[in-house]
Amino acid sequence: MPHTGHILHGRYAVVSCHVERPLDDEVWRRFTALQERPPGGFAIAALMRPPAEDEDRELWLERAREARELGPFGLHTHWTAPDHARPTGGDPAALVREQGAWLRSVDLQPTVFCGGGWYFDRDVAAAVAELGCADCTATAFRPHYLAADAPHLQLAEPTWLELGDGRRLLELPTTHSIGMLARGMLAPYRRQVVHAYFHDTDLLDRVRSSALRAGLGFLGLKRTPSDLDELQRGFRPEKTMSFANSRA
């Protein structure tokens, strides 16, 4: 890794995976294979959905520890159900705190957070800051399935979110989906940091999987491959925004 421990000034790319089905053997096999031999040389962050009540915690922990050896480890909260990411009520920040406390109790401290369905509000931001994570729930694009007034944070570049009380949260927005990466192969990237994401379940689809591999290979040639932990250590955003009284 270049410049570790120093301020990063170049043009970087990082990659994260929303691990939706960590207990599905075939999905996990494919994800591990990608983490072990990543196209473009990226340390792919595993943003993992914690196990639901009726899921196998021991197997989940075993796999989370494996993933953590191969790249940054993050918390990906699904608020409603394994297959329903966004909250439908309750206190979204409380679940982030609960899951964060559980991860700490099993010695799996996450370094990154990404809210399921791109849900983000100021209380969640505060919970993420307390957890000591950077956030990557903001997106540079508007997710097509969100209503115009749905809580969501749209940002193109890494930004400090000021939360009030002097606290701030490092936001490293997600900028490219697999499809956007594929389109990017035909046009120059303008941003200083490209953050590409995919879902583990994309790896079950031959077309999406090969688009991802080609896209990451190309991205690794155009940008300096970095990862979400290295950016936290060395990247200092120029932008700051107040998030204390905003409703994302």
Ligand SMILES: [Zn+2]
């Ligand atoms: Zn998800």
